[in-house]
Ligand code: ADP
């Protein structure tokens with residue numbers, strides 16, 4: 001990929017530039033907790049977007065996408081959203097940086113990567129992060145990683161139309177090799193935990209399904225959590241979100257809420273605790289307990305929060321029963337996408353072979369296998 005970018009840069013701009021990269025991410029545990037101001041545990045991965053940049057002394061930005069073999073050109077002063085979606089990410093990042101009062105000049109830019117698109121690994125955050133990071137460095141803007149994460153998130157909100165949280169950009173910018181990031185979505189404080197699972201591999205199994213339910217059901221879940229909070233607020237002071245609610249409180253007022261609201265809230269409270277438990281386990285090098293929390297997370301997502309689907313349940317269930325898999329769960333919003341699995345190296349080949357075979361007989365197509373290694377965040381190469 002780097003070679004392709006170098007070649008394209010030379011071919012289109014006839015010069016050399018500086019090379020940057022920013023990765024996609026996985027989330028080990030902590031699902032549907034972000035909008036409830038809870039905890040998540042993402043890590044950056046070895047799949048990334050790479051970009052070469054060089055200021056060109058003009059007001060225009062010339063952009064070349066290696067993967068789409070397509071180009072775009074616009075002025076940094078433009079107020080017109082580019083038509084091509086990939087161009088919107090770059091334009092949006094420039095606009096958000098300008099909103100911080102920073103001066104961005106024209107530049108030449110070529111980029112590409114190997115983060116699978118739309119598979120739940122956040123190729124979009126990788127793209128925003130590398131664009132922001134490269135611009136900040138190229139023009140000496142001195143933006144912090146935290147500012148760049150916000151820039152990426154706001155780019156999605158304001159220029160792409162996706163109202164995402166900040167986890168993906170955060171992981172892409174703050175990630176470190178063999179470490180995962182416990183992010184507190186209420187305060188945005190974060191802490192790194194060792195994720196050095198000697199003898200184990202992390203593998204994603206992409207169910208290759210994308211249910212159209214995802215966004216409507218997402219809104220329903222948010223409303224149900226909100227309903228639970230409102231019920232507790234009537235009795236307890238200082239409750240702003242499910243983060244402030246514990247199981248005792250929830251059980252005390254259980255009879256005042258619909259059973260389904262109770263289950264949704266219980267899942268969120270349990271899931272936050274699972275993140276904390278997984279982190280303590282990682283600190284002690286106890287990967288087995290961490291993996292058990294992942295199994296628990298899937299169970300909760302499937303039965304209490306009800307955001308799984310037959311394909312994801314099949315993959316998680318098969319993995320759970322497979323000797324040598326110590327953790328597995330659906331990852332992301334649900335109703336499709338990937339499971340994330342922690343598999344003993346010596347059992348890896350057998351596991352992949354068998355689960356592929358069984359999934360294929362059940363659903364008529366194999367899952368896509370995506371190996372990942374927890375790696376460093378945005379950086380200059
Ligand atoms: P994801 O879950 O991977 O973030 P999104 O739909 O949010 O999926 O973002 C995918 C979009 O990001 C693509 O449609 C494209 O516009 C942009 N993108 C991601 N990776 C690349 C790439 N390598 N080259 C060009 N555009 C990319």
Ligand code: MG
Nearest residue numbers: 122123124125
């Ligand atoms: Mg995205």
